[in-house]
Amino acid sequence: xxxxxxxxxxxxxxxxxxxxxxxxxxxxxxxxxxxxxxxxxxxxxxxxxxxxxxxxxxxxxxxxxxxxxxxxxxxxxxxxxxxxxxxxxxxxxxxxxxxxxxxxxxxxxxxxxxxxxxxxxxxxxxxxxxxxxxxxxxxxxxxxxxxxxxxxxxxxxxxxxxxxxxxxxxxxxxxxxxxxxxxxxxxxxxxxxxxxxxxxxxxxxxxxxxxxxxxxxxxxxxxxxxxxxxxxxxxxxxxxxxxxxxxxxxxxxxxxxxxxxxxxxxxxxxxxxxxxxxxxxxxxxxxxxxxxxxxxxxxxxxxxxxxxxxxxxxxxxxxxxxxxxxxxxxxxxxxxxxxxxxxxxxxxxxxxxxxxxxxxxxxxxxxxxxxxxxxxxxxxxxxxxxxxxxxxxxx
Numbered sequence: 438x439x440x441x442x443x444x445x446x447x448x449x450x451x452x453x454x455x456x457x458x459x460x461x462x463x464x465x466x467x468x469x470x471x472x473x474x475x476x477x478x479x480x481x482x483x484x485x486x487x488x489x490x491x492x493x494x495x496x497x498x499x500x501x502x503x504x505x506x507x508x509x510x511x512x513x514x515x516x517x518x519x520x521x522x523x524x525x526x527x528x529x530x531x532x533x534x535x536x537x538x539x540x541x542x543x544x545x546x547x548x549x550x551x552x553x554x555x556x557x558x559x560x561x562x563x564x565x566x567x568x569x570x571x572x573x574x575x576x577x578x579x580x581x582x583x584x585x586x587x588x589x590x591x592x593x594x595x596x597x598x599x600x601x602x603x604x605x606x607x608x609x610x611x612x613x614x615x616x617x618x619x620x621x622x623x624x625x626x627x628x629x630x631x632x633x634x635x636x637x638x639x640x641x642x643x644x645x646x647x648x649x650x651x652x653x654x655x656x657x658x659x660x661x662x663x664x665x666x667x668x669x670x671x672x673x674x675x676x677x678x679x680x681x682x683x684x685x686x687x688x689x690x691x692x693x694x695x696x697x698x699x700x701x702x703x704x705x706x707x708x709x710x711x712x713x714x715x716x717x718x719x720x721x722x723x724x725x726x727x728x729x730x731x732x733x734x735x736x737x738x739x740x741x742x743x744x745x746x747x748x749x750x751x752x753x754x755x756x757x758x759x760x761x762x763x764x765x766x767x768x769x770x771x772x773x774x775x776x777x778x779x780x781x782x783x784x785x786x787x788x789x790x791x792x793x794x795x796x797x798x799x800x801x802x803x804x805x806x807x808x809x810x811x812x813x814x815x816x817x818x819x820x821x822x823x824x825x826x827x828x829x830x831x832x
Contacts, residue, residue: 440466440556442747443576443586445564445599447476447557449539450719450736451592452546456496457744459553463751466586467550468561468578476559477547480623480696481539483648484633484730486821487532489737493542498549506537507647509632512819514784514806516637517799520684521806528809528816536633538648539733566591566602570713587714588750588759590743592736594720595705603712613778615702617641617785618663619656619727622673626692628653629681635728636680637784637802639795642728643680645689653692656727658785663699670694702726702781704774709763716743716762723770728784729777734821739766741824769822776818 442458444451447469455465469476485493485506493499510526510533525533550557564578566589576584591599600608627650634645641658648654655677659668674691681689705724710717719736742765746758758765783801787794805811 438466438583439585440464441586441751442466442588442590443566443574443584444468444590444592445566445576446591446593446597446719446721447471447543447547447559448592448594448719448736449542449546449733450721450740451590452543452550452557453493453496453498453737454590454592454718454740454743455555455557456498456546456549456553457740458747459550459555460496461744461748461751463747465556466584467555467557468564468576468584469557469559470562470564471559473547473559477540477544479540479543480698482727482730482733483536483538483646483654484734485535485537485542486730486734486737487534488821488824489734490535492737492741493545498545501541501545502535502537505541505649506535507649508533508535512633512635513630514635514637514802515681515684516802518683520634520687522632523806523812523816523819525816525820528813529820532820534730534820536647542733564593564598566599566715569602569715570604572714574714588747589715591715591717591721592719592740595724597721599715600707600717600721603715607712608707608709611704611706611708613704614661615704615726615781615785616661616787617658618661618702619644619700620659620663620665620668620673621654621656621698621700622694623648623696624653624655624692624694625651626653626690627651629688629690634681635780635784636683637786637798638680638683639786640676640680642785643677645677645681653690659699661701665697665699668697673697700727704778706767706770706774708767710739710766711759711763716759718743718766722766723774725773725777726781727777728780729773729819731773731777735770735773738769738824741826742766745826765825772818772822 718739
């Protein structure tokens with residue numbers, strides 16, 4: 438079996454790459470070790486930058502996103518008994534974020550690929566990549582099947598097989614682990630606010646978000662290694678009320694919790710994001726703490742760069758853009774790393790005995806919520822910096 442681009446992983450990065458390549462007449466095969474049902478039900482981030490929305494719409498997979506997504510033109514920073522709105526419509530005119538679950542993006546992309554006759558193979562086990570340092574790489578899977586290709590895209594996440602396939606000594610890993618995690622729950626309850634609330638309290642951080650007019654998403658800062666069994670529904674709601682009901686007139690609505698999980702907080706970057714004919718994209722190359730809502734959006738940015746580079750390669754044989762893929766991506770990756778780290782340190786409790794650190798944190802929050810320039814910096818990074826190529830990656 439042969440294709441032009443072998444793609445490992447059917448998350449947003451792999452599926453979007455396959456679809457964008459299809460729009461340019463470039464063939465691909467997507468291999469995913471999980472079942473379609475698992476991939477479509479896997480709950481992840483739900484905040485899409487303006488550029489991500491524009492890219493999906495231009496690629497023809499944004500119809501349901503535009504119909505069901507929830508555009509937000511601001512967020513609230515809540516601390517010290519008051520709420521402070523960061524108004525995107527004033528600070529970054531014409532740009533916003535849209536709340537739309539990652540699993541919904543995945544469903545849309547799978548439907549689009551299958552409708553176009555795309556080759557997406559779920560439950561492809563024993564995937565391995567070979568000869569990636571040559572111009573004839575190939576992939577084996579399924580106990581004996583072989584896929585020959587010109588290029589392999591590693592879109593298989595942090596725990597995937599592609600990054601570990603790069604020889605020792607080639608990659609430099611930059612990593613930071615945080616001493617806490619996020620306990621996240623989905624609940625069948627109408628959101629208690631129209632926009633996201635980022636709450637900083639002495640007990641720890643809390644986030645009020647949503648997935649639809651009927652489903653809300655909540656996060657609590659908890660110690661690393663927290664056991665979900667220690668957090669029955671009653672405790673979750675009690676802690677959310679304590680951390681969110683800190684401003685006059687706000688009351689948190691509660692309902693049935695139907696999904697829960699604990700997310701470790703980690704920052705990670707592997708450099709370079711390429712070796713030979715293997716190109717890493719998304720979580721396979723970098724991880725950000727979810728505070729800045731950048732994970733999915735960075736994956737889309739990577740795919741845009743890789744799509745343009747592959748289109749050039751197949752158009753005239755030039756490897757110039759492919760050779761510069763990692764450098765082009767890492768510029769945005771490190772900006773998002775800094776923003777995510779900054780938001781995390783701004784809003785979370787690190788050491789209960791560090792009174793000096795808490796005062797610095799509050800001083801910085803006061804600055805962000807009182808300075809137009811500081812608020813504009815937060816808003817500009819949150820909605821997503823413009824792409825350097827100047828526009829969405831459409832057909």
